[in-house]
Amino acid sequence: MSSKDNNETKKITKRSFFFRLIGTVLLFFLLDFILSAFLLSGLEKYYGLNSNSKVALIGHSHLMLGIDKEKLEKELGVSVAKYTREGVNVADRKVMVEQLINSNKNVQTIIYGVDAWSFTSEGLSANSYGQFYPFLNLRTIDDFIKNNASFADYWTKKIIRTTRFDEVLLSSAVRGHLGKWTNLKYGNVHVENLKRGLRNDEYRKVENRQENIAIFKETIRLALKNDMEVVLLYVPTIDLLEKVQQESFDEAISIFEQIAKEKEGVEFLNLQDSWSHEYELFYDPIHLNPKGQKTVTDSVAKYLHYNQGYLKK
């Protein structure tokens, strides 16, 4: 090193060096703990976990944008937990139901979001288990993640708690603390683009896989075993997606109908036919915009009001 180079640096004593090093590590882990605890509490509020909710919504972004939790609470007069996450598959949802059973003791009805792609593996996030990272302290979640995540990922999340969050979870945590559940997906689906895509065979194919149907049935059994009623809710998806694959689409619907018919305590609320042709309700082919959300929430509230009698309880 040149003498100029040496002049650039000030001598640091051994004591000061170790003090800084250990201080940095300790301070980092302390702040990591505080920040992650704050975010976790926000996330629990956002999802309605550890609350005394009587109704719980379980599903992915389709249901997340499809139901206005605050409106539903107002209409029914009961607390509603909205435990919905982007891209979760049927196996993830089973874990969500297990988690809900453990954390929310008062849940009487689970509204489980279904759609024609519920049993399709393609197209949903392959690493959706990552959304469970914040709950790594729970034994069931820990086991679930250990089985899915890589060794390095698992231990990174285990040791550094803030790594358990990503920006979606961070945003949900902040929304939870602020008490905001609004659907911000304003705008309308571009129907012409969609039609063009469909003509080019660019759409997610419905594929009713037996292993997914089995997991789904297990989830239903689990809820029923815990004295919960299950409403399988089909939040509408745009009808153009249905028409290009009518047969497999109908097959998925018939599975839900069959389960509802066979199992006591399970009902199937299908809003597809009522709204799937109203394109102004959609943000994109499968997600509703705020207008669509309001429309669907009204229907669900009315249904629960007449069929489950929550307003009377």
Add this chain to the structure above:
Amino acid sequence: MLFNSWQFIVLFACTAVLYFKLPYRFRMLLLFVSSYIFYMYWRWDFAVVMLLVSIVNYTAGIHIGKEPNKTKRKTYLLVAIITSLLPFLYFKYANFFLENINIFLSAVEVKEPFSYFDLILPVGISFFTFQALSYSLDVYFGNTKVEKDFVRFGAFVAFFPQLVAGPIERSSNLLGQLRQNHNFSREYFLQGAKLFVWGLFKKVVIADRLALYVDRVFETPEAYSGLTLLIATLFFAVQIYCDFSGYSDMAIGAARILGFKLMQNFNLPYFALSISDFWKRWHISLSSWFGDYLYKPLGGSRVSYGKWVRNILIVFLVSGFWHGAAWTFIIWGGLHACYYFLENWGNKLLEKSGLEWVGSTRGYRFYKIVSVFMLVCYAWIYFRANTLSDAFLISKKIFTDWSQGWYFGGSTVTFVLSCFFIVLLVIVQLLQRKGYASLYFSKSKFHPILEYGWQIILLLGISLLGLSSNSFIYFQF
């Protein structure tokens, strides 16, 4: 092996501990082995290419050094250049040339085109080839001593902190430092760690986040409005800066911990006052490489005006071609050459009209910073676009199609965070420019507690908002 991986942290920690524990005679072997482990973690077979390039240049250096005859020295140098460049040209450009030959053949209606080679570009080949070549050239020009220890020379070519994406080190700097015996320095450790953390933050928090938007838009530019394409271009300008300068900072920081001082590779390039200034601030190690080994041997600026124009064109076109085997990169280089000429003519015009004083006014300086940035951004379109037709489409739409509003990306939160981090980066860079915040190894003027707090925030930012990507943009070069 990526810097943002546990594998690297383990390899680096083991190397650093052993490096300071071992006697000097074993240190080079340690660096040599660690560097090859680092490289072979990706593909072991391509390490052979690196080894061969090292052997060629090591041997050439010895022969050039002891050969008094100028012609023979030149022959050795040419053999070293050609042999070193062969794998580089083959892996990087063979398919490009075949593709263009096939286009020509189809134009003249030859029905059987050449089939393409099934090639994977060895990571960092452009970097280690140029680094090794700089040694042979330096020995030839008498700028460096001949290295007789092959292990040390091998460690110089493969030095793992900067192996796959630079800075492209000169033998006079790095080889000289490899000959010294470094003791562990607490000061260097802290300097290196700080720079590493800042580099990692730029990479995983800023660059990888911006990449989500940029990749999506540049994949199908026809689906987006001009405004969206403009935003994507601006995002890409920040992404590539954070990605590449982030890697450089991590490389320089890691090397600093081991006691080495690698050259500065970026010096706030988007505050450049001219295109020539931009190239003194962007990828400095490559610009100076081309300056020293291409531009100056061609005659530099001490030639007739026509030859100077030729020299500038050659340097920028070669630089573009170095970045990638595609016409988009060549046009990118060509655009920068054009900017260079325009700037030169503009300056001459100001001089002739007696308006040089304008150059020192604050408003004009601001105008120059903004205009240089915009011109650089325009050229980035060609650098990033997947095809030439995409690049033309993007250019056209940016200027003509503002009808559809703009696209927020897959997630509004990501978009908002991206904008927030760009603003944060600008603030940090303004503070660096004013000399308040540390840049490279300069001393920060902030109170140590504030600086310490900033480091903790960066670490928390990395753990909370860091994305894990699979690569760095410059790995492909």
